[in-house]
Amino acid sequence: MKKKRGNRDNAQYYENISPVHHKDFIKLAGLDDHSDLKLITPQIQAAESLLEVGAGDGRVLNYLQNMGYTGQVTAVERSGQFFAALQESHGARYNLYHCDINDFAPEASFDLILWMWAGISDFTTEEQHTTIAHLASLLTPRGQIILDTFAHDAQPLNADEATMEQSFTVERENACLHGYLPSPEEIAGYAKEIGLTHCHHQAYKTSKDRPRVLHFLKK
Numbered sequence: 229m230k231k232k233r234g235n236r237d238n239a240q241y242y243e244n245i246s247p248v249h250h251k252d253f254i255k256l257a258g259l260d261d262h263s264d265l266k267l268i269t270p271q272i273q274a275a276e277s278l279l280e281v282g283a284g285d286g287r288v289l290n291y292l293q294n295m296g297y298t299g300q301v302t303a304v305e306r307s308g309q310f311f312a313a314l315q316e317s318h319g320a321r322y323n324l325y326h327c328d329i330n331d332f333a334p335e336a337s338f339d340l341i342l343w344m345w346a347g348i349s350d351f352t353t354e355e356q357h358t359t360i361a362h363l364a365s366l367l368t369p370r371g372q373i374i375l376d377t378f379a380h381d382a383q384p385l386n387a388d389e390a391t392m393e394q395s396f397t398v399e400r401e402n403a404c405l406h407g408y409l410p411s412p413e414e415i416a417g418y419a420k421e422i423g424l425t426h427c428h429h430q431a432y433k434t435s436k437d438r439p440r441v442l443h444f445l446k447k
């Protein structure tokens with residue numbers, strides 16, 4: 229049987245992808261103008277501490293800086309090339325960690341955990357479940373996780389191949405990203421098993437009219 233490709237198999241993609249192509253994909257999605265983050269600005273403002281999972285090229289950190297967010301910001305990024313750039317742009321202001329999110333075991337806990345631009349899709353269904361459980365263990369009692377997904381029944385524009393079973397691949401610079409787009413029902417299922425009893429979903433469209441969903445998970 230063919231081995232299922234998991235999140236670790238995607239690591240090389242983020243080492244190889246040119247930052248220019250990465251930015252092109254942000255524009256293609258209509259996330260360059262932060263249409264996702266504008267919708268959750270009240271939740272960001274209400275949080276005293278925030279963790280970003282997979283900070284990439286700093287799109288979310290730029291937004292936090294520009295909005296004048298005054299809480300504690302921590303971000304985790306596994307890719308060496310993105311982490312080096314983040315250190316330069318945001319290292320003086322924010323707490324940055326170069327590691328896998330599942331190896332991240334901080335002493336602090338967080339009022340808000342952001343996992344944006346469908347970062348969860350880089351994981352298999354089993355990994356999505358265990359990673360959300362790990363994130364839930366990092367929440368303060370009043371904390372919540374907000375994660376973004378691309379609509380599970382639509383076709384990602386940057387995909388070279390997409391199937392009816394919510395899986396897709398993106399090939400660039402001799403590396404391949406394998407993704408799985410979870411549905412709101414699947415996210416609700418993970419949340420229920422983990423004991424995150426509050427779970428709701430907000431469908432939205434980006435400025436490029438692309439269908440996405442924000443998921444809000446709380447204890």
Ligand SMILES: C[S@@+](CC[C@H](N)C(=O)[O-])C[C@H]1O[C@@H](n2cnc3c(N)ncnc32)[C@H](O)[C@@H]1O
Pocket residue numbers: 235242281282283284285286287288304305306307310327328329330343344345346347350
């Ligand atoms: C789609 S990008 C999202 C970037 C950013 N959050 C945004 O919204 O613009 C996903 C990022 O997650 C990082 N990533 C993927 N798996 C990771 C893991 N297991 N631990 C930490 N970072 C990871 C990738 O290297 C990449 O930079």
